[in-house]
Amino acid sequence: MEMSTAGPGMLSHQQRSMKRRRWGGLRQQWKLLGLFEIDQQHEFYSLTCMMKEGLAAAIQNTIDDPPANELTDEDFRLEVTQIHKDFTMETFAGPVFATLRGSLGMTEQEYQQSLCSENCYLQFISNSKSKADFFLTNDKRFFLKTQNKREIKFLLGNLKIYMEHLRKYPHSLLVKFLGVHRIQIPQRRKKFFIVMQSVFYPDDRINARYDIKGCEVSRWTEPAPEGSHIIVVLKDLNFEGQFITLDQQRSWLLRQVEIDTHFLRQLNVLDYSLLLAHQPLHHDERHQGLSFATLIVRAKKSVNPGSSPIHMNAATVPGAVVDEDPALSLSETDSGLKTPHSQAASRSSSPRTCAKDAGPASAEAELQDFQAQNRRLLPNLKNPLHIIDGPEQRYFVGIIDIFTVYSFKKRLEHLWKRLRHPGRSFSTVSPQTYCLRLCQWVQDHTK
Numbered sequence: 001m002e003m004s005t006a007g008p009g010m011l012s013h014q015q016r017s018m019k020r021r022r023w024g025g026l027r028q029q030w031k032l033l034g035l036f037e038i039d040q041q042h043e044f045y046s047l048t049c050m051m052k053e054g055l056a057a058a059i060q061n062t063i064d065d066p067p068a069n070e071l072t073d074e075d076f077r078l079e080v081t082q083i084h085k086d087f088t089m090e091t092f093a094g095p096v097f098a099t100l101r102g103s104l105g106m107t108e109q110e111y112q113q114s115l116c117s118e119n120c121y122l123q124f125i126s127n128s129k130s131k132a133d134f135f136l137t138n139d140k141r142f143f144l145k146t147q148n149k150r151e152i153k154f155l156l157g158n159l160k161i162y163m164e165h166l167r168k169y170p171h172s173l174l175v176k177f178l179g180v181h182r183i184q185i186p187q188r189r190k191k192f193f194i195v196m197q198s199v200f201y202p203d204d205r206i207n208a209r210y211d212i213k214g215c216e217v218s219r220w221t222e223p224a225p226e227g228s229h230i231i232v233v234l235k236d237l238n239f240e241g242q243f244i245t246l247d248q249q250r251s252w253l254l255r256q257v258e259i260d261t262h263f264l265r266q267l268n269v270l271d272y273s274l275l276l277a278h279q280p281l282h283h284d285e286r287h288q289g290l291s292f293a294t295l296i297v298r299a300k301k302s303v304n305p306g307s308s309p310i311h312m313n314a315a316t317v318p319g320a321v322v323d324e325d326p327a328l329s330l331s332e333t334d335s336g337l338k339t340p341h342s343q344a345a346s347r348s349s350s351p352r353t354c355a356k357d358a359g360p361a362s363a364e365a366e367l368q369d370f371q372a373q374n375r376r377l378l379p380n381l382k383n384p385l386h387i388i389d390g391p392e393q394r395y396f397v398g399i400i401d402i403f404t405v406y407s408f409k410k411r412l413e414h415l416w417k418r419l420r421h422p423g424r425s426f427s428t429v430s431p432q433t434y435c436l437r438l439c440q441w442v443q444d445h446t447k
Contacts, residue, residue: 034231035122035136047183048121048135051144051193054089054183056116057082063108067095076160090182092156096163097179103166104176104197104385111178114141115195126233140203142178143196151403152180152192158267165263171385173260173274175199175400199386199398205279206396209233212274214434214441215425217417236441244276244446246390253388253397257442260399265435271404271427274438277396281389406431 038048061080075095082089101111119138126134135144147155155162155177166172179195200206211233213219219236246253257274264272386398404410413428425437 034229035124035140038121038123038135042123044123044133044135045120047185047191050084050087050089050183050185051135051181052116052121053084054082054087054181055179055195056112057084058089058091058094058179058181059108059112059115061091062094062098063112066108067099071096071099071163076156086185088184090184092152092180092182093159094179096159097177100163100166100176101178103170111142114139124231126231136198141198141201143198144193145196146191146193147403149192152182152194154403154405155180155194161267165260169256169259171256173256173386173397173399174263174402175398176385196400197385199275199400200277200396201386203277206277207279208277210235210239210276212236212239212276212438212441213271213427214274214438215427215429217421217424217427239276239445242445244278244390244395244442245393246388246395246446249388249390250446253446254439254443257399258439261435261438264399264402265431267402268406268431269402269404270406270410270429270431270434272402272434273400274442275396275398275400278393279396281392281394286392 036042038044058080061082067075076093078093078095080091080094082091098108101108114137117138121144122136122138122140124134124136124143133146136142137144162174162177165174166176176197177194178197180192181195182190182192184190200209209231213236216237221232221235221238223234223238224230224232244250244253386396388395388397410428417428427434429437
């Protein structure tokens with residue numbers, strides 16, 4: 001009788017190869033897009049189990065040893081390695097990200113439960129050209145995305161000014177990075193990944209998703225067939241003829257997009273995307289009475305009061321703009337836009353229209369606090385930072401993919417695209433042009 005000489009390692013490798021071929025065959029056969037549960041037959045099942053185990057231990061560190069009120073330079077440089085049975089996990093700047101999570105009103109136990117529950121992660125397969133792998137927690141609240149070393153170095157190198165930006169603008173549309181890690185499995189390459197807050201949460205009833213770059217070349221996606229469960233992220237040209245209807249919150253959105261894209265321009269980055277989705281409001285969510293009490297309650301629920309990513313005592317009013325740098329305000333000459341600033345949005349909540357709903361003394365004091373905020377009226381949801389209610393629709397808005405630096409290679413790509421697409425707009429342009437063009441897109445497509 002002939003006996004097999006294959007060892008356990010060989011069998012394990014063969015099993016992984018078979019799973020990979022089977023999964024790849026299904027993707028090729030069905031051209032799958034959307035969310036798929038990473039069960040035991042999935043090629044990423046083993047990896048995601050290790051991610052969960054490593055994240056559980058890393059988060060437990062910050063539960064047992066919470067970060068101090070004041071972050072230090074050492075906190076930003078901190079690297080903690082934890083050794084597990086089949087892998088090692090490194091966590092970068094753990095206290096910094098724990099502080100940010102706390103400033104978003106998130107407890108460490110809640111974060112750990114979502115990332116490390118027994119429920120399987122979901123794999124998100126999109127029509128994006130990115131080579132990264134995307135995973136989503138089972139409750140769809142957090143994204144995990146693999147990144148290359150250059151992108152991680154860029155994020156950690158700019159982490160301090162990113163945190164400072166979020167301190168000054170707690171309602172920033174920039175994606176919220178909640179953790180940076182590296183997993184090392186023997187005989188395999190190290191894999192960096194980041195944890196982010198999902199812009200599209202909660203995603204119940206979302207009926208369209210868009211990835212907007214403000215240009216036209218390669219910015220059309222074939223929509224999914226009607227009635228299909230396939231998730232297709234549409235692009236700029238798919239949105240033409242439509243508008244984001246916000247009424248009184250339009251000026252806030254224009255101003256915040258201007259602030260955030262100017263920040264990215266200072267980082268010399270381009271090719272980021274404005275994620276956009278919408279869903280119809282329920283009947284009882286429409287035309288809510290915006291009394292003084294309602295405004296105060298909704299605004300106070302927007303972020304955790306009395307906390308900020310860097311200085312715990314710096315922004316005592318949720319949403320307050322602290323020590324705003326005048327240089328961040330793009331002039332009309334610089335931007336070519338006549339963008340109304342946040343003061344315009346405050347007219348609908350003036351003392352004459354709101355004070356009648358509260359006692360004179362306390363109402364006046366609270367109103368002064370309220371007027372110090374970013375002028376954003378937020379619904380009572382778990383992800384208020386990326387949600388804006390218009391009269392008929394709820395919009396999910398966020399800026400993602402902020403790692404592409406305008407390098408020499410990108411400059412060459414810009415020249416090549418100018419020759420290939422004369423007279424047409426494409427994504428690879430200077431950071432200044434990219435910033436202003438996206439602001440103009442938002443201006444043109446909101447009302």
